[in-house]
Amino acid sequence: MYRTRRRLAAAAAALALGAALTACAGQSGASAPSASVGAGSEVAAHNDADTAFAQMMIVHHEGAIEMAGLAVERADDPAVLALAERIEAAQSPEIELMAGWLEAWGEDATPVGHEGMDHGGMQMEGMDHGEAMGVLDDLEGDPFDQRFLELMIAHHEGAVVMSESQLEDGENPDALDLAQQIIDAQTTEIAEMQALRTGS
Template structure:
């Protein structure tokens, strides 16, 4: 065998060895098993980023609706104790039961957004939806507490109708200017629920 032939044979053997080694490395890596996925660098999609997006209108809606709901629950709890009729008492129980979880929901949003859970300057801002026929929450509770019997039921219904209309006004403002999808969905629910309860309370007033 000549020197040239020997070198050609050695070179060919090296190429074959390298090829076999490369195949062996590929075979040593097991394919993904059922239920497993290959690990890749995680990225945040625009949709996921937008899910938690919010603006000032969303923040104010959640902060002020928490205060508003707390006022409704205070009035409803008083009606549970003092209402004369079963219909008014049952309505008050439903209002309290529905608005408590919504307070928890909005509180969790504000905490997740890094916002205060209460408005920073409640007294200095114009929140038309917070008043009931010109009365503040404290004034309304004082007026309600001075009533009894059928007068209590009538006063409660009148005040809660005004209170619900304020909530509808605040929720509509959120629909007009809000950004967060969950907050907009809740605003729509509040409008639907409270308009239905307004109609129910107006019917109870007519029956008195």
């Protein structure tokens, strides 16, 4: 009887451990890429450039989403509205992805000394993010659309520069892949916005 109880207890403990490991694996997979979960060596496969890229691109994306959100409310041209909606839809999941990496890497989600910093250290035509939002907030109709396109082009150009630096200095395969995706997607959107500005 005693042996039976011991065997049952051991089996129950094994099942509980297996369930816990499965749950942890599922949670990690939902928030971080495959190369950033699993064995400790894989989680640690990142360098300072990867960390800085994720931290700063999160802040940079947050700025783009705020600008795009205003365009969703204010845009007069349906093409500008559609673009703003795509920017929101694309960059929100990327923020979650990068936040998952930072958590898996044991890194802070916010860069040290972020207080008072511009979004991603970006200047748009000599303005920081707050100043650019103030300019846009005073406009409506076609003037809004044109200024939004100008500022978002500058914002995207900053993301491309940041991503190019990541390709040169980064180590983590998932972060390198995302950097290339950002370059490809935002270069295409820059061309689209330039065409919208000129009406071509």
